[in-house]
Amino acid sequence: MALRHVSTSPFADQKPGTSGLRKKVPVFRQPNYVENFVQAILDCIPERDGATLVIGGDGRFFNREVVQIAIKMAAANGLGRVLVGRDGLLSTPAASCVIRKHGAIGGIVLSASHNPGGPDGDFGIKFNGANGGPAPESVTSAIFEQTKTITAYRISDAPDLDLGVTGTSEIDGMSVEIIDPVADxxxxxxxxxxxxxxxxxxxxxxxxxxxxxxxxxxxxxxxxxxxxxxxxxxxxxxxxxxxxxxxxxxxxxxxxxxxxxxxxxxxxxxxxxxxxxxxxxxxxxxxxxxxxxxxxxxxxxxxxxxxxxxxxxxxxxxxxxxxxxxxxxxxxxxxxxxxxxxxxxxxxxxxxxxxxxxxxxxxxxxxxxxxxxxxxxxxxxxxxxxxxxxxxxxxxxxxxxxxxxxxGRDYYTRHDYEEIDSDAAKRLMDGLRAKIASLPGQTIGGLTVKTADDFRYVDPVDGSVTEAQGVRITFAEDARIVYRLSGTGTAGATLRVYIERYESDPTRLEQPVAEMLAPVVAVARELADIAAITGRAEPSVVT
Ligand code: G6P
Ligand code: ZN
Known part of the structure; x- marks a missing residue:
């Protein structure tokens, strides 16, 4: 079978989010869109020659087509073996399990997790590394950089494989093992x-x-x-x-x-x-x-x-x-x-x-x-x-x-404001960040702010720093509010407001959640000026 080099030009929007590249299906179906991203992933696996790669997804619309493309591109990019879930299926944890168990160099996992599927639904491509986990930021940024300058991708022109039967075959010198997605x-x-x-x-x-x-x-x-x-x-x-x-x-x-x-x-x-x-x-x-x-x-x-x-x-x-x-x-x-x-x-x-x-x-x-x-x-x-x-x-x-x-019980609720205007969302978060320094000591709606900050994480293992992960405000009354923008949405912005209050009084452990948290919810809305900035009086989802 011939290995083809196909010329292509970059797409500007292939920046992976919290868990891979997620877009609407029609975006992924643009000519070369999938191929560009998969090539960018493969380019970021320097040790891919002869290595094992796991491929599978959650079975959503377009899963099969992308599995076929990924297999053929793996063959053309020098991988030695791919392990593919039967029918192109592998749950995300099973993919992680298979990568680890079989010493794979990583896996290409096709999923948009909990987002709806179908021709107008969402699709996603994620790369997991040799430890079985989602690629760290250093790798996803390298993939993104690669997508910006890509000029060609490599793909085998072998015919589509039968994904429905377990067993081993070969294309272009690469072994393809169709495995039972459940067994391992x-x-x-x-x-x-x-x-x-x-x-x-x-x-x-x-x-x-x-x-x-x-x-x-x-x-x-x-x-x-x-x-x-x-x-x-x-x-x-x-x-x-x-x-x-x-x-x-x-x-x-x-x-x-x-x-x-x-x-x-x-x-x-x-x-x-x-x-x-x-x-x-x-x-x-x-x-x-x-x-x-x-x-x-x-x-x-x-x-x-x-x-x-x-x-x-x-x-x-x-x-x-x-x-x-x-x-x-x-x-x-x-x-x-x-x-x-x-x-x-x-x-x-x-x-x-x-x-x-x-x-x-x-x-x-x-x-x-x-x-x-x-x-x-x-x-x-x-x-x-x-x-x-x-x-x-x-x-x-x-x-x-x-x-x-x-x-004791941590009463908890999350309020989501979905598909709000991205600029408004940014303005809201900027407004909160600007207030952080002045909040401690202030009493709002009967609650007194104890601490306020923008969460900054220093990884205790490698010392890497991740800034601006969400505004958290704690109150003297053992309550806490967190604001952050979703990293997984595919349309506009989603503001998430997390509200909690701790209660250890044994007579107050079975109160209605909404009632217990109502005063904190009111403060959360007021502090961030949610209604005025987003135009939403109520969240779209409360969980
Ligand atoms: C994905 C990730 C989770 C993360 C979640 C956050 O599901 O796998 O680890 O908690 O996204 O989503 P959000 O929309 O809040 O950024
Ligand atoms: Zn999921």
């Missing part, structure tokens, strides 16, 4: 969790629902929960991955996973409810009658992880992203382990995990994970929860309440 991942889960105890749990009549939202985790959840652990058939719903997610918005939160949320709050609630997102790295946990915030989930998992075989020796430390509530810090303090606060974005956990400083980490954006891979992992979180429920014999809702009784 399932084996890793088996090594971490007590599958025997989980099998007993299901055999004893424990019922759960896992809503895969017609996205990638369906096959993984079915194979592990139903086929291996014996959960009753029908435990996994919306289990077939679909290119448009069956019209679902595959974001596991109470708004987009409302069917699960409603079931868990109704009379027929099973013992446990969970959901995952488009590419399988996020999770939502719902106990009967009780939604568990991702921040609480991280804290609860940290407190009980030692009950699962993979974590029996205890945790080295825990980390949370800055806007995630401080609940996990309280657990770390009690366990006497280190707690870290990182900028939003899973990649910031990478160094801490690689250096062995942390074992567990999580984010308010429904991501939880550990050192087993270098991505957050939705199904892993569900299995750890199940392992803890099996080991303690406690219903999930009791476990949450016991946690609050012991540590």
């Amino acid at each position: 991942y399932a084996e890793l889960m088996h090594s971490l969790f007590d599958f025997e105890a989980l099998t007993k749990l299901f055999a004893s009549g424990f019922r759960m629902r896992f809503d895969a939202l017609s996205a990638i985790t369906g096959p993984y959840a079915k194979a592990i929960l139903e086929d291996t652990l014996g959960a009753e058939a029908g435990t996994v719903v919306n289990g077939e991955p679909k290119p448009d997610f069956g019209g679902h918005h595959p974001d596991p939160n109470p708004v987009h996973a409302h069917e699960l949320f409603d079931l868990m709050h109704g009379p027929d609630a099973p013992d446990f409810g969970a959901a995952s997102d488009g590419d399988g790295d996020r999770n939502m946990i719902v106990a009967p009658g009780l939604f568990v915030t991702p921040s609480d989930s991280l804290a609860i998992l940290a407190a009980h992880a030692h009950r699962a075989p993979g974590y029996a020796t205890g945790l080295a430390g825990v980390a949370r992203s800055m806007p995630t509530s401080r609940a996990a810090d309280r657990v770390a303090a009690k366990l006497g382990i280190e707690a870290f606060e990182t900028p939003t974005g899973w990649k910031f956990f990478g160094n801490l995990l690689d250096a062995g400083r942390i074992t567990l980490c999580g984010e308010e954006s429904a991501g939880t994970g550990s050192n087993h891979v270098r991505e957050k992992d939705g199904l892993w979180a569900v299995l750890l929860w199940l392992n803890i429920l099996a080991a303690t014999g406690k219903p999930a809702q009791d476990l949450v309440r016991a946690h609050w009784a012991e540590f």
Whole structure:
């Protein structure tokens, strides 16, 4: 087969965001758009000659086409072997697992995570490095630089491969292995969790629902929960991955996973409810009658992880992203382990995990994970929860309440103002930053500002500095407000306002969240002048 050099010219908009390049599908379908970006990635892997590369995605619209392109470009760029998930499928955590297990140089992961798919939906291309984690900023900037000057890309003109059957073939001297997308991942889960105890749990009549939202985790959840652990058939719903997610918005939160949320709050609630997102790295946990915030989930998992075989020796430390509530810090303090606060974005956990400083980490954006891979992992979180429920014999809702009784409760809500004008968003953040110095000591809406800053992260492992990660304001009344702009949107800007308040009074642990936080919400709006600057009286999404 001939290897072709195809001339091309740069696109100005290929700057990767929080997790890779994300754009609307029509943008990706422009001639050469995908090829340019993939070539830029490959150019930034100096050791690619003869190396192994993992390729797969969440199955969204355009996934197959890009998988074919990536395979042919890998062949033309000197890779020795590619591992491709059958049908082009690999969940994000499974891709991370496969990269690590097979000593790959990295992986090209196709996903726009929880964003809707389809011909007018979103698509994304992300590069993960040899540790299985999202490429660090130094690499993504190098990729971006490369996209600005690209003049040609290399591609094999081999015909399309049959992605539907596992097995090995060859194109242009490169070996192509189509692998079962679930097998390596399932084996890793088996090594971490007590599958025997989980099998007993299901055999004893424990019922759960896992809503895969017609996205990638369906096959993984079915194979592990139903086929291996014996959960009753029908435990996994919306289990077939679909290119448009069956019209679902595959974001596991109470708004987009409302069917699960409603079931868990109704009379027929099973013992446990969970959901995952488009590419399988996020999770939502719902106990009967009780939604568990991702921040609480991280804290609860940290407190009980030692009950699962993979974590029996205890945790080295825990980390949370800055806007995630401080609940996990309280657990770390009690366990006497280190707690870290990182900028939003899973990649910031990478160094801490690689250096062995942390074992567990999580984010308010429904991501939880550990050192087993270098991505957050939705199904892993569900299995750890199940392992803890099996080991303690406690219903999930009791476990949450016991946690609050012991540590206090961090009431938490996030208000999103989506698709606001980018200039207005910038003005709002600039306005806040300009106020920071004058805020401490001021009383606003009955709350007194204790500290105010723009989060700046100094990586404890390599000393790298990341500036301007969001404005955080703490109050003497044990409340906190964080403002930042989303790094993952594809249209306009999204302002996120994170609001929390700590309560340890045992008689006030079960108050309505909105009521508890109303005074802090009012202050958050006033301080940033949200309505006047954005033209929005109310957020578009409250979670
Ligand atoms: C992706 C990343 C997460 C991050 C989230 C933030 O999901 O993988 O690590 O927390 O984006 O999204 P945002 O829209 O708030 O920038
Ligand atoms: Zn995701």
